[in-house]
Amino acid sequence: MEILNSNLKLIVKDLYKNFDGKDVLNHISFDVKPGEFLSVLGPSGCGKTTLLRILIGLEKQNSGEIILEGKEISNLSPEKRGMGIVFQNYALFPNMTVLGNVEYALKLHQETAGDAREIAKRTLDLIGMSDQLDKKPKQLSGGQQQRVAIARTLALNPNIILLDEPISALDVSMREVMKRELKDIQKKFQATMIFITHEQEEAFYLSDRIMIMSEGNIEQLDTPRNIYDHPANDYVRDFVVAHLDQKYESLLKCTGRIDHEK
Numbered sequence: 001m002e003i004l005n006s007n008l009k010l011i012v013k014d015l016y017k018n019f020d021g022k023d024v025l026n027h028i029s030f031d032v033k034p035g036e037f038l039s040v041l042g043p044s045g046c047g048k049t050t051l052l053r054i055l056i057g058l059e060k061q062n063s064g065e066i067i068l069e070g071k072e073i074s075n076l077s078p079e080k081r082g083m084g085i086v087f088q089n090y091a092l093f094p095n096m097t098v099l100g101n102v103e104y105a106l107k108l109h110q111e112t113a114g115d116a117r118e119i120a121k122r123t124l125d126l127i128g129m130s131d132q133l134d135k136k137p138k139q140l141s142g143g144q145q146q147r148v149a150i151a152r153t154l155a156l157n158p159n160i161i162l163l164d165e166p167i168s169a170l171d172v173s174m175r176e177v178m179k180r181e182l183k184d185i186q187k188k189f190q191a192t193m194i195f196i197t198h199e200q201e202e203a204f205y206l207s208d209r210i211m212i213m214s215e216g217n218i219e220q221l222d223t224p225r226n227i228y229d230h231p232a233n234d235y236v237r238d239f240v241v242a243h244l245d246q247k248y249e250s251l252l253k254c255t256g257r258i259d260h261e262k
């Protein structure tokens with residue numbers, strides 16, 4: 001496998017995907033920096049989920065390259081990529097406790113099996129769930145279940161975490177709480193995250209950079225402030241800037257843990 005000299009976490013080069021004669025990802029290229037929170041923002045059908053599935057190895061691209069930590073992984077199976085994923089519906093085992101869910105995930109990975117209980121406890125403690133270890137998922141709120149799902153992913157120490165609309169299923173008040181928590185968790189774990197969303201405010205609140213997509217194309221990839229101040233085209237202006245409008249200053253005040261602004 002080719003080793004490329006790069007200090008970027010992830011490089012996607014000229015990625016192309018076609019379903020039934022329809023171009024779903026139109027030769028897109030982008031990169032993700034270590035420790036960065038990158039949102040992929042776009043309306044339904046623009047290709048976000050397809051991109052995520054290709055990155056994690058659940059779907060095969062027609063052409064293009066994916067380079068993770070300097071290694072070409074485009075043709076590796078999902079388990080060999082070392083990525084973590086958090087789904088919208090949590091995907092917890094209902095009959096296992098909170099601790100059991102995280103411990104089980106660790107036991108499936110040989111290198112962590114021996115210390116599974118200790119690592120699971122430590123991770124759950126770090127995300128504030130140490131007093132819920134013996135509860136079953138149905139005894140928890142949606143937000144708490146999502147925290148367990150995030151802990152389960154973090155415990156495996158993935159090289160990058162992909163989050164597929166993890167907040168969308170929560171009710172409005174819980175979404176606000178979860179947004180703040182997600183940001184805290186990312187900071188605490190220094191994790192590199194790619195966050196898929198169709199919600200402009202979520203992307204602006206959470207991200208170091210936002211990749212705005214429409215119909216399989218990247219319309220703009222930049223910091224929230226640069227996108228707001230300098231939208232690349234009418235699409236970005238209408239989809240993002242016009243939508244945010246009054247909330248602009250308060251949202252931007254919250255962004256930018258990592259200063260990628262030039």
Ligand SMILES: Nc1ncnc2c1ncn2[C@@H]1O[C@H](COP(=O)(O)OP(=O)(O)OP(=O)(O)O)[C@@H](O)[C@H]1O
Binds near residue numbers: 019024042045051
């Ligand atoms: N397995 C598939 N077979 C055929 N077409 C597909 C398949 N998966 C996705 N598509 C098509 O690809 C396009 C992009 O879909 P995708 O799910 O990636 O978009 P999305 O931005 O994630 O939308 P949503 O937010 O609604 O999930 C859509 O037109 C969709 O119908």
